[in-house]
Amino acid sequence: MSEDFSNVNEPGEPSSGTAQIPMGIMIVLILLGYIGCYKVDQLNANFAANVHAPFTEPDEVASLAPSAEELLVARGKQIYSKSCVACHQANGAGSGTDIPPLAGSGWVLGDPATIVAITQKGLIGPISVAGKNFGAGTMTPAGETLSADELAAVISFVRTEWGNRGGTIGTDVVNAARKTVNDSGQNGQWTVDGLRAAGFAVPE
Numbered sequence: 001m002s003e004d005f006s007n008v009n010e011p012g013e014p015s016s017g018t019a020q021i022p023m024g025i026m027i028v029l030i031l032l033g034y035i036g037c038y039k040v041d042q043l044n045a046n047f048a049a050n051v052h053a054p055f056t057e058p059d060e061v062a063s064l065a066p067s068a069e070e071l072l073v074a075r076g077k078q079i080y081s082k083s084c085v086a087c088h089q090a091n092g093a094g095s096g097t098d099i100p101p102l103a104g105s106g107w108v109l110g111d112p113a114t115i116v117a118i119t120q121k122g123l124i125g126p127i128s129v130a131g132k133n134f135g136a137g138t139m140t141p142a143g144e145t146l147s148a149d150e151l152a153a154v155i156s157f158v159r160t161e162w163g164n165r166g167g168t169i170g171t172d173v174v175n176a177a178r179k180t181v182n183d184s185g186q187n188g189q190w191t192v193d194g195l196r197a198a199g200f201a202v203p204e
């Protein structure tokens with residue numbers, strides 16, 4: 001005899017349905033997500049490309065960056081250490097006998113066009129620098145192959161280093177002075193009289 005189970009009272013087969021997350025929890029989750037994104041944004045300066053930890057603001061980064069002038073002078077220092085240091089020395093004092101100083105020199109602090117002319121063609125003394133006469137050595141055209149950028153940088157360096165207060169210069173000064181040099185037809189190294197004749201300012 002077989003038993004009939006059809007009327008046994010047991011729950012039906014499990015089935016899948018839909019149940020909603022309670023609205024309250026939904027709102028809290030959305031709010032947390034929003035606050036999270038806001039915080040991440042804020043701590044990363046809206047993902048500005050130039051801002052990284054530990055900085056949170058572009059202004060903070062900008063305030064620490066070297067100025068354009070500082071960059072120019074720093075570049076000039078590198079060029080000086082290649083093109084000028086062998087003669088004028090790291091401290092800008094020259095050799096005391098045949099190489100004149102750039103520190104405290106009226107030639108360096110005066111019209112920058114004159115330095116462009118000197119570095120472009122070189123110089124044969126005698127010249128007077130900071131009240132002392134020099135002439136035993138001659139200067140080669142040490143800046144002749146430098147670009148206008150590089151020459152502006154190295155001149156800016158010598159005019160602002162070692163206590164010099166001459167100020168930085170731009171490529172416009174270099175280009176204008178180079179044009180005057182070319183127009184003068186100067187061949188070979190300058191003499192002091194030659195510089196004067198070409199219209200370059202020469203310190204007393």
Ligand code: HEC
Pocket residue numbers: 080083084085086087088098099100101102105106107108115118119123124125126127129134135136137138139140142143154155158
């Ligand atoms: C080969 C050695 C030598 C090199 C390299 C050289 N100079 Fe000179 N420089 C001299 C000599 C020497 C004089 C003085 C000329 C003379 O007595 O005949 C002089 C004079 C000067 C003067 C004018 C006088 C003064 O002391 O202010 C300036 C400015 C100057 N040099 C700048 C530079 C700069 C900038 C560089 C690099 C781009 C440079 N020189 C590279 C040897 C050199």
